[in-house]
Amino acid sequence: xxxxxxxxxxxxxxxxxxxxxxxxxxxxxxxxxxxxxxxxxxxxxxxxxxxxxxxxxxxxxxxxxxxxxxxxxxxxxxxxxxxxxxxxxxxxxxxxxxxxxxxxxxxxxxxxxxxxxxxxxxxxxxxxxxxxxxxxxxxxxxxxxxxxxxxxxxxxxxxxxxxxxxxxxxxxxxxxxxxxxxxxxxxxxxxxxxxxxxxxxxxxxxxxxxxxxxxxxxxxxxxxxxxxxxxxxxxxxxxxxxxxxxxxxxxxxxxxxxxxxxxxxxxxxxxxxxxxxxxxxxxxxxxxxxxx
Numbered sequence: 001x002x003x004x005x006x007x008x009x010x011x012x013x014x015x016x017x018x019x020x021x022x023x024x025x026x027x028x029x030x031x032x033x034x035x036x037x038x039x040x041x042x043x044x045x046x047x048x049x050x051x052x053x054x055x056x057x058x059x060x061x062x063x064x065x066x067x068x069x070x071x072x073x074x075x076x077x078x079x080x081x082x083x084x085x086x087x088x089x090x091x092x093x094x095x096x097x098x099x100x101x102x103x104x105x106x107x108x109x110x111x112x113x114x115x116x117x118x119x120x121x122x123x124x125x126x127x128x129x130x131x132x133x134x135x136x137x138x139x140x141x142x143x144x145x146x147x148x149x150x151x152x153x154x155x156x157x158x159x160x161x162x163x164x165x166x167x168x169x170x171x172x173x174x175x176x177x178x179x180x181x182x183x184x185x186x187x188x189x190x191x192x193x194x195x196x197x198x199x200x201x202x203x204x205x206x207x208x209x210x211x212x213x214x215x216x217x218x219x220x221x222x223x224x225x226x227x228x229x230x231x232x233x234x235x236x237x238x239x240x241x242x243x244x245x246x247x248x249x250x251x252x253x254x255x256x257x258x259x260x261x262x263x264x265x266x267x268x269x270x271x272x273x274x275x276x277x278x279x280x281x282x283x284x285x286x287x288x289x290x291x292x
Contacts, residue, residue: 003290005033005283008126008172009079010117010150012105012142013043013088014070015239020137020178021130022077022235024264024282026228029078033283036124037074037081038117040146041105042066045090050244058241065241072238076231080124084116089141106141110152113145115163117153122167127286129154133177133217133267150175154270173286175270179219181209185261189252192260201251217267221279226262229254 007028011017017025017037025035043066048054058065067083074081089104100107121129131150136143156162158171183206190200233254237245266282268275273285286292 003292005286005290005292006124006126006128007033007035007282008121008124008129009035009037010129010131010146010153011037011039012132012136012140012146013041013046014039014066015043015046015073015236015242016143017079017081018073018077018232018235018239020132020180021264021266022232023225023228024223025079026077026231026235027223027225028282030228035077035079036120036126037077037079038084038120039070039081040084040113040117040149041086041088041142042083043088045088045101045104046242047091048241050240050242050247052244053241062241066239069239069241073235076235076238082120084120086113086116089145091140100141104141106145108145110148111163114149114152114156115166117149118156118163119166121153121157121172122170125170126172127290128174128176128282129172130176130178130266130282133179133215133269135215137178137180138212138214147177151269171272173272173289174268174275174282176221176266176282177217177269179217179265179267181214182216182219182265183210185263185265188260189256192256193252196256198256201248205248219265220268220277221266221282221284222263223266223282224262224280225264226254226258229257 029035042063044063086105089100089106092098132143132147134147154175158169160169186206193200236243273289275285
């Protein structure tokens with residue numbers, strides 16, 4: 001019998017899994033892959049970004065509300081999910097920004113922050129792991145720490161001398177970074193909207209992204225998953241405190257997205273199997289290696 005493939009997606013907060021890589025995960029679930037989302041914090045300090053949810057009873061119980069939202073999104077995507085138990089660091093604003101709150105995830109010593117993820121890797125035994133790049137995708141302190149923790153766990157999980165109390169060693173085979181905002185994707189969408197005589201709702205947002213000057217990682221891997229874009233959007237809308245269903249994220253018709261850029265994009269950061277770049281499958285080389 002062939003081994004069932006396993007994918008682990010490591011994220012900072014509830015809702016991150018639905019805005020980064022959700023359609024890919026839904027596609028792989030449909031193909032029989034076992035998928036686990038590891039959410040490192042509870043999102044306790046996240047702002048309420050949907051005006052319809054900005055109510056006292058929501059603000060007073062935000063941690064519980066976000067866990068319920070995560071449970072609904074998990075069911076929509078068909079994935080397993082677990083929390084690592086760390087407290088959200090918030091996103092301090094100001095010039096200079098204020099100190100991070102004591103005890104938050106981003107201030108944990110690396111070995112403390114990584115130990116639960118090492119334990120999860122050794123328990124779930126993923127073949128492939130996805131996470132954020134070393135800038136966090138964008139420089140939120142929890143996202144940057146998620147990268148550090150993911151790399152630490154990927155390297156430590158197979159070593160019996162590291163984190164010896166965290167279970168039997170396991171060697172993941174590939175580590176990917178999300179490439180969430182490739183300019184080519186938004187340019188393709190803008191061109192497709194223009195061909196239809198439609199206004200591009202991402203225009204101002206794209207300009208802000210360009211001005212930030214975020215590093216652009218090479219896209220090594222494109223997973224075609226447009227058939228799961230609708231599932232992705234339903235999972236994202238399940239995070240009702242974070243997503244306004246009338247917001248600009250949903251202003252691009254799905255048929256435009258599918259025509260212009262039917263992929264989710266990744267950068268292959270580590271691989272212990274032979275694979276050819278560019279890839280169209282996160283499990284390229286893995287399927288042959290494990291006989292799946």
